[in-house]
Amino acid sequence: LKPGVSVNQAVKDLKSQRDVLYAEPNYIYRSFVTIPNDTYFTNQWGLNNTGQTINSFAGIADADIDAPEAWDITNGGVTVAIIDTGIDQGHPDLSGQLWQNSGEVPGNGIDDDGNGYTDDVGGYNWAGISQIYDNVEWPLGKTNTYERAQSIKGTGERLSSIGLDLGKSGSPVFNIKISIRGSLNGGDLSTATVYPGDVGTSLSEINKNLNSPITLTSGKTYYIVFKATGTSGSNYYYIGANESLYSSYEPDPYKDGNEYWWNGVAWDSYPNDDWYFHTNANPNPRDDNGHGDRKSVV
Numbered sequence: 001l002k003p004g005v006s007v008n009q010a011v012k013d014l015k016s017q018r019d020v021l022y023a024e025p026n027y028i029y030r031s032f033v034t035i036p037n038d039t040y041f042t043n044q045w046g047l048n049n050t051g052q053t054i055n056s057f058a059g060i061a062d063a064d065i066d067a068p069e070a071w072d073i074t075n076g077g078v079t080v081a082i083i084d085t086g087i088d089q090g091h092p093d094l095s096g097q098l099w100q101n102s103g104e105v106p107g108n109g110i111d112d113d114g115n116g117y118t119d120d121v122g123g124y125n126w127a128g129i130s131q132i133y134d135n136v137e138w139p140l141g142k143t144n145t146y147e148r149a150q151s152i153k154g155t156g157e158r159l160s161s162i163g164l165d166l167g168k169s170g171s172p173v174f175n176i177k178i179s180i181r182g183s184l185n186g187g188d189l190s191t192a193t194v195y196p197g198d199v200g201t202s203l204s205e206i207n208k209n210l211n212s213p214i215t216l217t218s219g220k221t222y223y224i225v226f227k228a229t230g231t232s233g234s235n236y237y238y239i240g241a242n243e244s245l246y247s248s249y250e251p252d253p254y255k256d257g258n259e260y261w262w263n264g265v266a267w268d269s270y271p272n273d274d275w276y277f278h279t280n281a282n283p284n285p286r287d288d289n290g291h292g293d294r295k296s297v298v
Contacts, residue, residue: 243259
């Protein structure tokens with residue numbers, strides 16, 4: 001084509017000539033594209049399932065997303081939204097490939113593009129920092145005032161609320177104090193209070209706003225500490241947790257933290273166990289489940 005003449009314009013000009021029966025672009029088709037140079041490509045049924053055996057299990061042929069067929073149509077330039085437990089933004093396979101929201105100014109606390117989400121430069125984390133499974137419940141304030149705690153890892157984002165899975169037996173008249181600490185025995189950085197009227201008779205997530213929202217330093221360990229402010233043998237709370245002793249499927253759903261119990265003298269740690277907890281949403285789609293971690297084995 002002559003400089004400055006588009007394909008569409010050339011087709012239009014040719015069609016307008018009386019001696020031209022038809023005109024169309026001369027598309028270039030290729031039979032296939034190169035399969036990615038990825039050691040574990042054949043270990044992923046979701047991309048291309050030929051019925052191959054992975055970890056002693058046979059796949060179902062064509063039960064996949066037809067990735068090679070899609071690459072025949074386009075190879076790059078497509079934005080894909082993923083709903084999952086998060087993403088390792090520093091993973092070498094993903095470096096330079098992640099979508100960036102050009103309409104948002106990072107870290108200014110303003111919803112610049114007006115889409116309803118603040119600072120969502122690289123996606124959004126609707127789950128916040130959380131572990132929302134429970135397979136066991138433990139009393140809180142029944143015979144003692146032992147404290148419980150859950151360690152979490154900061155993501156550089158603002159922490160403004162905490163949710164716990166709580167129920168009650170009878171009618172407790174005392175509260176539950178929630179504290180955010182930089183160490184188990186350190187001072188409170190922020191607090192919230194759960195009142196008896198907030199809690200029903202069966203386990204349900206109770207979400208409370210902190211009295212002073214704080215920004216959690218990325219990679220630093222913090223502790224959610226909760227303690228009944230009184231005791232009663234018949235009127236007490238109970239709280240949900242996910243513990244490996246009672247789970248054969250997901251023994252440690254939150255791999256960035258541990259469950260702790262204060263035994264009256266010191267803190268006991270249970271590395272594979274976690275309390276049910278749920279924090280506010282934030283604009284950091286970081287994976288805290290180990291699913292998208294660069295150390296994970298495919």
